[in-house]
Amino acid sequence: MKLNRRVFLVSGLAIGGGLGVGLGLVAAHDPRNEQQEGADADGSLVALWIQIRSDNTIRVLSPHTEMGQGAHTGLRQIVAEELDALWEQVHVEQAPADSSFSNGAIIQGFVLQDKVLSGFFQRVLDNAFFIGSGLADVQMTGGSTSIRFTGWKSMRIAAAAARQLLLQVAANRLGVELEQVETRDGKVYDKKSSTSFTYGELAFDAAQLPVPQNPILKNPKQYRYVGKSAPRNDLAEKVFGRPVYGMDKAIEGMLHVAVKGTKAIFSEVLSIDNEEDILTRRGVKAVVIVQEGVAVVADNPWRAEQAAKAVKFTESKPMHANLSSSQLLSEMKIAIQDPNRYSIVEERGDVDSIQEGTLIHANYFVPFLAHATMETPNITIWQEDGVVHAACGVQNPLSARVYIAKKMGIPVDQVVFHPHTMGGGFGRRAGGGDDMYNYITQACTVFQRVQQPIKLSWSREMDIRFDRYRKQSIARYEGRVSDDGVILLWDVVSYGEVNIPDDAIPAYDISNFRSQNVHEETFVPYAYWRSVEASIHCFYNECFVDELAGAAKIDPIQFRLTHLTQDPRMCRVIESARDMAQWKYGVDDDGSAMGVAAYSLFGSYCCQIAKVSMVNGKPKVHDVWCAIDCGTVINPDGVIAQMEGGMIFGLSAALYGRIDIENGGIVQSNFHDYRMVRMADAPRLHVRLVPDGSFPGGVGEIAVPHLSAAVANAMALLTTRPRNLPLIG
Amino acid sequence: MMRYHIDTDVFERLLSQSFAQNEKTMNLRVNGKDYIIDVEDEMPLLWVLREELGLRGTKFGCGKGMCGACTVHVNGKAKRSCVTPVSTVYDSSIRTIESLGTEANPHPIQQKWMDLAVPQCGFCQSGMQMAAVAFLKEHQKKDTRAEPITDEMIRRSITNICRCGCYERIRTAILQVGES
Numbered sequence: 028m029k030l031n032r033r034v035f036l037v038s039g040l041a042i043g044g045g046l047g048v049g050l051g052l053v054a055a056h057d058p059r060n061e062q063q064e065g066a067d068a069d070g071s072l073v074a075l076w077i078q079i080r081s082d083n084t085i086r087v088l089s090p091h092t093e094m095g096q097g098a099h100t101g102l103r104q105i106v107a108e109e110l111d112a113l114w115e116q117v118h119v120e121q122a123p124a125d126s127s128f129s130n131g132a133i134i135q136g137f138v139l140q141d142k143v144l145s146g147f148f149q150r151v152l153d154n155a156f157f158i159g160s161g162l163a164d165v166q167m168t169g170g171s172t173s174i175r176f177t178g179w180k181s182m183r184i185a186a187a188a189a190r191q192l193l194l195q196v197a198a199n200r201l202g203v204e205l206e207q208v209e210t211r212d213g214k215v216y217d218k219k220s221s222t223s224f225t226y227g228e229l230a231f232d233a234a235q236l237p238v239p240q241n242p243i244l245k246n247p248k249q250y251r252y253v254g255k256s257a258p259r260n261d262l263a264e265k266v267f268g269r270p271v272y273g274m275d276k277a278i279e280g281m282l283h284v285a286v287k288g289t290k291a292i293f294s295e296v297l298s299i300d301n302e303e304d305i306l307t308r309r310g311v312k313a314v315v316i317v318q319e320g321v322a323v324v325a326d327n328p329w330r331a332e333q334a335a336k337a338v339k340f341t342e343s344k345p346m347h348a349n350l351s352s353s354q355l356l357s358e359m360k361i362a363i364q365d366p367n368r369y370s371i372v373e374e375r376g377d378v379d380s381i382q383e384g385t386l387i388h389a390n391y392f393v394p395f396l397a398h399a400t401m402e403t404p405n406i407t408i409w410q411e412d413g414v415v416h417a418a419c420g421v422q423n424p425l426s427a428r429v430y431i432a433k434k435m436g437i438p439v440d441q442v443v444f445h446p447h448t449m450g451g452g453f454g455r456r457a458g459g460g461d462d463m464y465n466y467i468t469q470a471c472t473v474f475q476r477v478q479q480p481i482k483l484s485w486s487r488e489m490d491i492r493f494d495r496y497r498k499q500s501i502a503r504y505e506g507r508v509s510d511d512g513v514i515l516l517w518d519v520v521s522y523g524e525v526n527i528p529d530d531a532i533p534a535y536d537i538s539n540f541r542s543q544n545v546h547e548e549t550f551v552p553y554a555y556w557r558s559v560e561a562s563i564h565c566f567y568n569e570c571f572v573d574e575l576a577g578a579a580k581i582d583p584i585q586f587r588l589t590h591l592t593q594d595p596r597m598c599r600v601i602e603s604a605r606d607m608a609q610w611k612y613g614v615d616d617d618g619s620a621m622g623v624a625a626y627s628l629f630g631s632y633c634c635q636i637a638k639v640s641m642v643n644g645k646p647k648v649h650d651v652w653c654a655i656d657c658g659t660v661i662n663p664d665g666v667i668a669q670m671e672g673g674m675i676f677g678l679s680a681a682l683y684g685r686i687d688i689e690n691g692g693i694v695q696s697n698f699h700d701y702r703m704v705r706m707a708d709a710p711r712l713h714v715r716l717v718p719d720g721s722f723p724g725g726v727g728e729i730a731v732p733h734l735s736a737a738v739a740n741a742m743a744l745l746t747t748r749p750r751n752l753p754l755i756g
Numbered sequence: 757m758m759r760y761h762i763d764t765d766v767f768e769r770l771l772s773q774s775f776a777q778n779e780k781t782m783n784l785r786v787n788g789k790d791y792i793i794d795v796e797d798e799m800p801l802l803w804v805l806r807e808e809l810g811l812r813g814t815k816f817g818c819g820k821g822m823c824g825a826c827t828v829h830v831n832g833k834a835k836r837s838c839v840t841p842v843s844t845v846y847d848s849s850i851r852t853i854e855s856l857g858t859e860a861n862p863h864p865i866q867q868k869w870m871d872l873a874v875p876q877c878g879f880c881q882s883g884m885q886m887a888a889v890a891f892l893k894e895h896q897k898k899d900t901r902a903e904p905i906t907d908e909m910i911r912r913s914i915t916n917i918c919r920c921g922c923y924e925r926i927r928t929a930i931l932q933v934g935e936s
């Protein structure tokens with residue numbers, strides 16, 4: 028495997044001695060950085076990710092943060108594998124939020140050349156730029172990148188290079204040919220004698236050698252860690268309730284901050300009407316006007332919250348204070364009728380002249396969605412040794428650090444950022460999107476005012492009402508299908524940005540195809556939401572293809588397969604799910620029906636089949652069968668866990684997920700009106716891996732989008748076909 | 757706010773003193789230890805545990821009794837501590853995740869949770885395990901022939917939210933522990 032020309036392997040002495048291997052990037056090749064003043068003189072960024080220390084331990088510094096996806100365990104498997112190390116020898120640590128561990132460089136170096144991801148990451152980077160000073164400020168966990176790009180494309184190669192250096196040093200010491208030494212269990216052995224060296228013994232000398240740029244990679248047939256389920260390294264601490272999430276951070280003398288938000292989003296508090304009363308409450312220390320609300324500082328979070336609730340204030344009336352999501356919807360409906368506002372996403376064949384076959388029209392709707400991470404947004408800020416410290420769980424620690432410095436008007440090196448494990452991310456903690464760090468902004472204001480250690484934590488109500496949202500969208504479909512079941516025409520206009528055309532365009536062979544979209548900015552703040560645009564377009568496309576199959580009276584699985592002649596991997600997951608589910612098309616004797624959806628995303632292929640009945644007019648999902656091809660599997664049980672979690676996440680959105688806006692503010696506020704799937708409505712889940720050994724695909728997001736379509740397709744057999752989400756109002 | 761760990765006999769004396777002086781300090785028994793606290797009657801148990809006693813394994817998820825992230829045991833029964841005023845449990849025995857088990861001696865639920873790799877982000881898991889343990893306790897009657905735990909019973913009884921969607925493994929884990 029060749030490294031991209033901008034990126035090269037580097038090695039050197041790790042801190043405390045030993046060998047460090049990582050990647051460097053010639054930043055000068057990046058036109059963005061050339062425009063940055065004060066770019067490093069040598070124009071390079073270096074991240075020494077793998078460190079082999081003289082005590083024979085191997086330290087992996089992961090730029091990624093944990094939110095339940097098990098990325099650190101996957102990275103540990105990859106490094107242990109490629110280095111021929113012992114499992115216990117390898118330790119993964121969260122890298123500090125420092126530009127030397129930026130992975131923006133890696134994203135730029137590798138990912139931006141990847142067709143599937145380019146749009147998305149361009150956006151990630153662009154969004155990071157407004158807070159940072161360039162690629163060096165991106166330390167991103169998102170877009171299903173940790174295993175694929177950091178792990179497979181970067182650390183694996185760095186580990187292979189390290190192994191090669193160790194072999195070289197051993198051969199030199201023994202005065203033998205390179206072929207005469209081999210690595211095993213964290214040692215280099217002389218094949219002919221019993222002599223061996225630990226990696227630790229060789230590390231210092233290895234750091235003096237030039238690093239091979241195209242190291243030889245291990246033959247997958249010899250893998251002993253990759254492809255085998257490994258226990259997650261954070262499992263025990265999570266079972267014993269020990270992890271310290273951002274919300275659990277405690278600093279001596281810390282005060283607690285609760286916020287009451289404005290009625291309309293992006294509204295400003297003009298005056299506090301009862302500040303005196305609030306200040307007399309037990310434990311209350313200060314009342315501070317912050318962005319979009321009023322913060323109350325108290326000695327206990329409950330006292331702060333109670334006091335915040337009691338605050339009365341007057342707020343400004345922004346332009347959008349009369350707007351509602353239904354009004355936005357009406358505007359969208361007008362917009363997608365106006366060809367002057369369309370732009371083409373993709374077009375093939377001759378869409379306008381097709382007149383044969385059965386004509387099908389369908390209009391679909393998906394609502395705004397919130398992330399509702401189990402741990403609500405929070406941050407702890409204090410001063411120590413003359414610098415500002417911040418503790419917080421985010422998907423992009425470096426950008427948060429830069430953001431805090433900017434908000435406080437201090438240099439970045441005056442901020443120490445402590446990344447914490449997250450109680451869920453799903454895109455909310457990614458730092459891209461519109462003003463993602465709104466809670467950090469509020470905390471900075473309060474900290475500067477009270478000059479004491481503070482922890483700001485949002486109530487669930489603040490979290491739902493001041494989230495950044497998956498966009499509301501609509502689509503208008505027109506299609507034609509011949510009597511013998513061939514799609515003759517597929518013509519769609521959707522509302523909303525299409526950054527990743529591959530996630531919006533169905534994989535089916537369709538000779539006359541057109542996808543157009545209209546996009547106009549609204550005032551509603553946006554953020555990536557687990558599976559990003561596929562969460563919208565999978566619902567549209569996978570419902571519409573089912574409608575076409577229905578019009579042709581053909582089994583929807585058969586119909587899909589006959590239109591996927593160019594896509595064997597998709598066919599394989601469909602067939603696998605079909606066999607697992609013992610697929611039956613039509614209403615079963617017990618009154619249930621199966622629905623299917625198949626989609627690919629971030630390099631993985633997935634098919635899901637849902638068995639659904641109608642109970643009191645509402646869909647009840649009994650079972651879901653899921654077949655996943657994610658290329659090379661690093662940690663099978665980890666993949667299964669991500670499939671299970673992704674399906675439930677997708678099902679919550681399919682059944683209940685809906686954010687409404689009235690008078691410029693969010694209507695929903697907590698789990699009673701922003702409902703989640705619970706045990707009672709969680710279907711039995713059956714996952715099968717059908718890996719194909721190619722480049723690893725992402726697994727954190729791929730399972731999310733399918734169920735909205737699969738359940739709707741089953742419902743279409745049982746009752747009238749739903750075309751709007753959520754499926755239960 | 758002051759916080760003391762004290763021996764039971766010492767505590768008896770202190771408690772009677774504090775009554776005698778008519779102070780608002782009250783006793784709270786958590787994980788077998790007694791604590792003297794001085795908070796508003798209506799402060800939810802959750803915040804007393806987390807902030808007054810420093811037991812932060814119990815989590816906040818909604819504050820409205822809807823998600824179960826804050827589940828603890830009050831006299832052996834699962835209770836959502838975010839909507840339990842501390843004054844209602846002054847005479848009760850409270851248990852939190854911190855006393856459920858240790859790595860050397862895990863509760864059977866914790867062992868199963870590890871065997872099946874249940875947690876993802878982990879944030880709901882303290883509450884989830886506390887709910888599971890209380891559920892099992894209620895349904896496992898040692899002496900009589902207990903009715904076997906079924907899928908349906910778990911679906912009815914465990915109403916906690918896991919945003920990461922670990923329900924499949926949670927259900928399997930409870931079933932397996934229930935069987936053994």
Ligand code: FES
Pocket residue numbers: 815816817818819820821822823824825826827836837838839
């Ligand atoms: S925090 Fe108590 S039930 Fe949600």
Ligand code: FES
Pocket residue numbers: 095401450451875876877878879880881917918919920921922
């Ligand atoms: S493990 Fe994340 S919410 Fe349950």
